[in-house]
Amino acid sequence: MEQSRIARVIVDAPFDEPLDYKLPEELKLEVGQRCLVPLGRRKVVGIVVGFAETSVFPEEKLKSIQSQIDDVPALSKKWLNLTCFAARYYLSSWGQVALASLPLFFRRQPGPRHELSLNRLRKESNLVKSKKVNKPILNAEQADIIDRFNLFTGFHVGLLFGVTGSGKTEVYLNLMDKVFSEDSNAQILLMVPEINLTPQLLKTITNRFPDKLARTWNSSMAEAKKAQAWLDCHEGRARILVGTRLSIFASFQNLKLIVVDEEHDTSFKAQEGVRYSSRDLAIKKAQIENIPILLGSATPSLETYKNAIEGKYELYVLPNRAIKESELPTVELVDIRKEKLRGGISEKTYEEISKTLSRGEQVIIFLNRRGYAPVVECRDCGWTSQCPHCSAYAVFHKTIGQLVCHHCGWHTPLPKACPKCGSMELSSVGRGTQKAEEEIASLWPEARIVRLDHDSSRAKGSADKVLESVHQGTTDILVGTQIVAKGHDFQNVSLVVVLNTDPQLLSGDYRAREWLFSVLMQVAGRAGRTNKKGKVLIQTKYKEDPLYSDLISQNYSTFAVRELDARRTGHLPPFSAQALIVSESANINRSIEKLNQIKELINKMRHPAVRAYDPVPLSLYRLKDIERGQLLVESNDKKTLQRFLSELTREMKQLKLDQSTYIDVDPLSF
Ligand code: ADP
Ligand code: ZN
Ligand code: ZN
Numbered sequence: 001m002e003q004s005r006i007a008r009v010i011v012d013a014p015f016d017e018p019l020d021y022k023l024p025e026e027l028k029l030e031v032g033q034r035c036l037v038p039l040g041r042r043k044v045v046g047i048v049v050g051f052a053e054t055s056v057f058p059e060e061k062l063k064s065i066q067s068q069i070d071d072v073p074a075l076s077k078k079w080l081n082l083t084c085f086a087a088r089y090y091l092s093s094w095g096q097v098a099l100a101s102l103p104l105f106f107r108r109q110p111g112p113r114h115e116l117s118l119n120r121l122r123k124e125s126n127l128v129k130s131k132k133v134n135k136p137i138l139n140a141e142q143a144d145i146i147d148r149f150n151l152f153t154g155f156h157v158g159l160l161f162g163v164t165g166s167g168k169t170e171v172y173l174n175l176m177d178k179v180f181s182e183d184s185n186a187q188i189l190l191m192v193p194e195i196n197l198t199p200q201l202l203k204t205i206t207n208r209f210p211d212k213l214a215r216t217w218n219s220s221m222a223e224a225k226k227a228q229a230w231l232d233c234h235e236g237r238a239r240i241l242v243g244t245r246l247s248i249f250a251s252f253q254n255l256k257l258i259v260v261d262e263e264h265d266t267s268f269k270a271q272e273g274v275r276y277s278s279r280d281l282a283i284k285k286a287q288i289e290n291i292p293i294l295l296g297s298a299t300p301s302l303e304t305y306k307n308a309i310e311g312k313y314e315l316y317v318l319p320n321r322a323i324k325e326s327e328l329p330t331v332e333l334v335d336i337r338k339e340k341l342r343g344g345i346s347e348k349t350y351e352e353i354s355k356t357l358s359r360g361e362q363v364i365i366f367l368n369r370r371g372y373a374p375v376v377e378c379r380d381c382g383w384t385s386q387c388p389h390c391s392a393y394a395v396f397h398k399t400i401g402q403l404v405c406h407h408c409g410w411h412t413p414l415p416k417a418c419p420k421c422g423s424m425e426l427s428s429v430g431r432g433t434q435k436a437e438e439e440i441a442s443l444w445p446e447a448r449i450v451r452l453d454h455d456s457s458r459a460k461g462s463a464d465k466v467l468e469s470v471h472q473g474t475t476d477i478l479v480g481t482q483i484v485a486k487g488h489d490f491q492n493v494s495l496v497v498v499l500n501t502d503p504q505l506l507s508g509d510y511r512a513r514e515w516l517f518s519v520l521m522q523v524a525g526r527a528g529r530t531n532k533k534g535k536v537l538i539q540t541k542y543k544e545d546p547l548y549s550d551l552i553s554q555n556y557s558t559f560a561v562r563e564l565d566a567r568r569t570g571h572l573p574p575f576s577a578q579a580l581i582v583s584e585s586a587n588i589n590r591s592i593e594k595l596n597q598i599k600e601l602i603n604k605m606r607h608p609a610v611r612a613y614d615p616v617p618l619s620l621y622r623l624k625d626i627e628r629g630q631l632l633v634e635s636n637d638k639k640t641l642q643r644f645l646s647e648l649t650r651e652m653k654q655l656k657l658d659q660s661t662y663i664d665v666d667p668l669s670f
Contacts, residue, residue: 008048010046021062072231089642105224180239186255366481452478578666580670605651
């Protein structure tokens with residue numbers, strides 16, 4: 001058959017449709033191949049996505065594809081399919097999603113030494129020989145799951161719901177083993193949260209599969225490493241890719257299984273650029289590839305858990321810790337309602353820490369810092385600033401002197417006295433974390449204390465060093481934010497202290513409780529990992545909150561069922577679909593003004609199944625000198641919302657808004 005004369009090409013620019021180019025006779029391009037095309041005055045790398053006989057543009061105006069880039073095989077139809085889906089769903093352009101996902105080396109105009117570099121990338125893919133290690137004998141629950149999880153019957157989704165330390169990793173490894181013994185050329189994608197991509201995990205994997213090339217992929221890797229990992233996967237040499245959210249856009253020849261570990265982790269959702277959820281896209285990818293996917297967590301997201309109990313996903317449970325002697329820790333609440341704290345620490349907590357240290361054991365102090373949103377409470381009667389229209393708390397915005405509900409936009413001036421009892425003792429919940437941090441050192445002058453949070457760990461490797469010092473026992477107290485909660489197997493930590501969770505209990509963000517429960521379960525999981533019974537102390541003013549009783553009994557299921565009920569009543573996700581239209585500018589009034597224009601537009605569209613709320617400032621509305629407003633739109637299901645949003649983005653073009661207005665589909669934070 002004669003080749004068509006017009007090629008449709010996507011490029012890294014905000015076009016709604018692929019661009020048409022003439023295809024010179026001598027170029028033998030296939031769909032999925034990269035090529036060099038003129039775009040305005042520039043030459044850019046594009047990807048051929050189809051061919052056509054005719055174009056809607058006059059033929060004399062069409063430019064020609066200049067050349068093929070290199071001999072790298074074409075990207076697969078499945079890959080194009082996924083990037084196209086992601087672009088539609090997250091309201092971006094196909095070309096921008098597809099090209100931005102490639103390492104720089106494959107999306108920039110090739111230099112004179114391109115072929116040479118390409119050959120070097122291919123040559124460096126040697127296997128590192130390591131000796132095979134003994135694997136633990138599976139317990140009955142693990143063995144049963146490995147038996148039941150279908151690896152060779154096409155697409156389906158499983159949720160591996162197992163408490164911390166229950167041996168989920170072992171299940172993944174055994175499933176991988178089974179896949180490889182059926183097809184030794186199979187490829188497997190293992191997605192992990194940012195913080196879990198540790199050298200230990202990689203060591204475990206390379207030790208278990210010494211003859212399989214394993215690659216990692218995350219955003220902070222050097223470009224050359226990224227290019228190498230990408231090419232190894234794309235050309236089928238790498239059999240295992242362990243990567244963070246970005247790796248969902250890797251390209252494979254023979255992908256047979258996807259595993260998403262800690263599927264509830266919020267780092268799977270991009271918080272800038274195209275705001276995609278790589279967990280959700282992973283399910284789409286498995287569907288496109290027609291392969292199984294396993295999501296793992298001790299505290300699954302409510303979205304995932306709902307699907308599992310409704311039977312849309314299969315549910316696999318690991319109810320016990322894998323190592324017999326390691327029991328789950330006991331959780332105790334420390335009531336601080338009436339207590340005077342020293343550096344944020346109560347008398348009882350102080351004594352427990354001192355006792356633990358004197359036994360020569362280690363302590364973790366977990367400072368909750370996330371989502372600080374000032375809910376106002378009355379010190380005398382316990383009144384809190386609940387929105388009269390929603391199951392959410394209104395949050396105090398100092399600059400405008402108002403309490404604002406972030407769900408519906410309801411607002412009111414901050415009352416001078418408590419509306420319930422008239423007391424003047426109103427204050428915002430949960431200040432004083434910084435002070436705690438400084439004073440811990442003065443409370444235990446003898447102890448060796450290290451701090452770990454996102455700021456202090458930004459310098460590459462410094463977090464590893466701190467964690468290593470805890471493993472080695474050269475540290476007595478580890479103080480840190482959520483980064484200490486994740487995946488570390490400390491042997492000598494027997495006490496975990498949790499400070500400052502109350503703001504999260506009373507957050508204006510309806511997801512805050514889910515997040516809090518999950519992080520507390522994980523933090524608790526750090527205590528008593530081996531043979532010492534661990535203890536967790538939580539300081540709170542709200543010890544009656546049912547979240548705590550579920551935590552004490554380590555019962556995620558009852559927690560999840562109750563939260564899901566509340567979400568159902570409040571028409572909140574996963575019982576509705578949401579998108580957040582966010583506007584950024586130097587001044588909050590300008591941001592809100594832009595959103596009001598959009599709101600007017602929405603009203604004119606008269607979409608009966610979509611609710612649009614009033615624009616409000618984001619709870620953290622000022623960030624790096626940019627002031628941000630949000631407009632929440634909501635529908636009963638994702639399909640309706642999708643249809644509405646794609647219509648809305650077309651309409652919004654008339655308003656000629658700049659890049660500083662974007663839409664976050666399925667937002668995680670408000
Ligand atoms: P999770 O990922 O569920 O938190 P891990 O996979 O990290 O749990 O397992 C916790 C610990 O239990 C690890 O040290 C692991 O080596 C060990 N382990 C897992 N399965 C078994 C088993 N069947 N027998 C003995 N130890 C096991
Ligand atoms: Zn009161
Ligand atoms: Zn409200």
